Amino acid sequence: MALRDGTAAQALIDVRDVWKQYGPVAVLKGVSITLAPGQIHALLGGNGAGKSTLMKAIAGLVVPNSGSIAIAGTLLDRPSAARAQRLGLYLVPQEAHIFGSQSVLENICMGLDKPAARLRGRVEALVAQLAVSLDLDAQAATLEIADRQIVEILRGLIREARALILDEPTSALTPHEVEALFARMRALAASGVGIFFISHKLREIREICHDISVLRDGAIVLSGPMSAHTDAEIVTAMTRVAAPVAVDLSTAPAAAPAPGSERRLEVERLSGEGFSEVSFSLAAGEIVGLAGVVGAGRTELAETIFGLRPTLSGAVRLGGAPLENRSPSVCIDRGLVYLPEDRQQFGLFLDAPLDWNASAYLMHKMPFFLRPRDEARRFERFRSAMGIKCESHLQPARRLSGGNQQKVLLAKCLAADPQVLILDEPTRGVDVAARNDIYALIRSLAAQGVAILLISSDFDEIVQLSDRVLVMAFGALEGELPRGASVDAIGGLAFGAREAADA
Ligand SMILES: Nc1ncnc2c1ncn2[C@@H]1O[C@H](COP(=O)(O)OP(=O)(O)OP(=O)(O)O)[C@@H](O)[C@H]1O
Structure with missing residues (x-):
């Protein structure tokens, strides 16, 4: 079907006055937005503002109550993902859908009517065009998060998508990988592909996007060229009111110990899957950053300390006593809590209510002492302190937006009243606005004596929060930097090792 005016005739995507309700709640309230060929268009908004719902509507995954969506000039009148894809739209989700037991090539070609082997030549050409190094015959389970995203992008391109939606593609990437992704996005835009780019990072948006639209409570409140708006204007449009000051959520007594030299966690020559001979310690009240590029072994180290992966050799001590036969429940009992990077696999019970999720670690510690009213009260405290957007504490976690799920996961860890906290990408x-609340929360926990290991791909976050920074590369500790170390110094250590090895 032809579009209605001259401008829109150029549009790859033309959304007009779209409304979406879940029960009585309107999540999209008359949204109109367009995407032109070669345009990189940022979509920004607070957690729960409606970004993913809008993008899912464009991708045929959510059916709007009213309004119209056209892709490449054709109305998406019977929405389905298959139809949106046939019209040239591909959505790269926040969490890539990877079938681990299949090869990378099979993953890219999944769902197409030709066998993967016959599409190999075309996939190889796309891989070369994007200048990525990807072993098409490797088992997909071995792929890093960054490469999983590339697989998703290739899925779109092999389907000849002219419009891509990238939903927070950089949230688990280090600066180096972000640059590589941006180079690929620029190449795609230069070839006429239009991209909707969802991100919470203004700096990245400024670097890569031509235009921006801001969603607040289901409505577009600001839209136009990136250069026409200052950061302050954008943040104000997004939040409308200043973010609340963080509330102290700790259940520890008010007169908690000041940061000291008491060693809470000692890791001694620990070796496991993907890392070896790692030694470090955390003192009470200390925030230690752990930086590195994807594949450096940071998550593997954290998962091994927490008993999710086998230990090959070495020791872990907690409060001076050996922490042997580690499993998550043993660690939680002893006061060591881990916020996982992979919230889908190890995080929330998506069909359980929010208050149950927030109390899940406590339930394990003292199953007989929990009462529904206590759970609800506990959840309410976290809800107001972190601005968790939900209808009620009884809502299943599945119905929350991604960012709000992350906050509930953090609440679950904090509710367990840890002595040592390992945070893996806590603000992913x-x-x-909520990011600043979470930073204040992390600082307040440290001020009360909790020892914190902060794993983050966002080096700015590491610099802002850490008392010192450990840098890992290739499964080993590459070095340590003092408080105030620059992002460049961290990057130098993390990437220097990789470049030296590549040379
Ligand atoms: N299936 C559902 N049932 C009920 N409410 C839902 C459902 N899916 C989403 N919502 C609600 O719709 C609102 C918008 O969610 P959406 O995922 O679009 O937000 P978002 O802007 O993408 O947030 P984030 O930045 O956290 O990813 C949220 O309040 C969420 O709780």
Whole structure:
């Protein structure tokens, strides 16, 4: 069907006055937005503002109550993902859908009517065009998060998508990988592909996007060229009111110990899958950053300390006593809590209510002492302190937006009243305002004596929060930097090792 006016005739995507309700709640309230060929268009908004719902509507995954969506001039009148894809739209989700037991090539070609082997030549050409190094015959389970995203992008391109939606593609990437992704996005845009780019990071948006639209409570409140708006204007449009000051959520007594030299966690020559001979310690009240590029072994180290992966050799001590036969429940009992990077696999019970999720670690510690009213009260405290957007504490976690799920996961860890906290990408998917609340929360926990290991791909976050920074590369500790170390110094250590090895 022809579009209605001259401008829109150029549009790859033309959304007009779209409304979406879940029960009585309107999540999209008359949204109109367009995407032109070669345009990189940022979509920004607080957690729960409606970004993913809008993008899912464009991708045929959510059916709007009213309004119209056209892709490449054709109305998406019977929405389905298959139809949106046939019209040239591909959505790269926040969490890539990878079938681990299949090869990379099979993953890219999944769902197409030709066998993967016959598409190999075309996939190889796309891989070369994007200048990525990807072993098409490797088992997909071995792929890093960054490469999983590339697989998703290739899935779109092999389907000849002219419009891509990238939903927070950089949230688990280090600066180096972000640059590589941006180079690929620029190449795609230069070839006429249009891209909707969802991100919570203004700096990245400024670097890569031509235009911006800001969603607040289901409505577009600001839209136009990137250069026409200052950061302050954008943040104000997004939040409308200043973010609340963080509330102290700790259940520890008010007169908690000041940061000291008491060693809470000692890791001694620990070796496991993907890392070896790692030694470090955390003192009470200390925030230690752990930086590195994807594949450096940071998550593997954290998962091994927490008993999710086998230990090959070495020791872990907690409060001076050996922490042997580690499993998550043993660690939680002893006061060591881990916020996982992979919230889908190890995080929330998506069909359980929010208050149950927030109390899940406590339930394990003292199953007989929990009462529904206590759970609800506990959840309410976290809800107001972190601005968790939900209808009620009884809502299943599945119905929350991604950023709000991340906040509930953090609440679950904090509710367990840890002595040592390992945070793996704690602000992944969290909006700008809530990010500052979470930083204040982390600092307040440290001020009360909790020892914190902060793993983050966002080096700015590491610099902002850490008392010192450990840098890992290739499964080993590459070095340590003092408080105030620059992002460049961290990057130098993390990437220097990789470049030296590549040379
Ligand atoms: N299936 C559903 N049932 C009920 N409510 C839902 C459902 N899916 C989403 N919502 C609600 O719709 C609102 C918008 O969610 P959406 O995922 O679009 O937000 P978002 O802007 O993408 O947030 P984030 O930045 O956290 O990813 C949220 O309040 C969420 O709780």
